[in-house]
Amino acid sequence: MARSQEKLGELVEIELKDIDRSFQISPERVRRIALEIPGIDVKVETRKSRGKRPDKCPVCSKELDSLYAENLDGERIQVGFKCSSCGYRGEIEEFDPMRYEFVLTKG
Template structure:
């Protein structure tokens, strides 16, 4: 059996359906399993990678991504977002009293941030974003 590659729109529809049913999905691999189930039909089987699903989820307006992380090497330079591969922006924070500068890196695309102690994503949780009223 061969696998079909779904379009971004097909994936979006499947993601929306999965989150409508489950509200929260506890991991990327679970999301992949559920979304694939949603995409598949009797005649067609679809294949999609977890990182592609995550990227589409980030760029949709109905997914809230929760990132769990562990501490990484503070000396390691991080230029690309580990979540969505966008270029990280360097942000300097001046403290009010001492004038000390702390450097943070932020992702303008998905909201990931890290300080000196690098945050390495270990797990993603996907929530259905509540509609603003």
């Protein structure tokens, strides 16, 4: 088990290097692998979007939690949402995943 995870980690690292250089490998594929490895955190940058708000996390398809803030009138308004499962976090008008950052965490 530990051995196979280690192997998978190496694989992803190799693939990430390839992506940096040439985009030959689908980022989608690497992302999916990376999300399943405990030693890798996935951070997601978002961009402006005109589409409909996602019901589920566009990265890992898990439920999204709403983020709220108070406006000047003291009203609670939704300002965005975040995934409880991966590193995805979006704003009301800016939620299309644009760039993924993979952070190797030790331990």
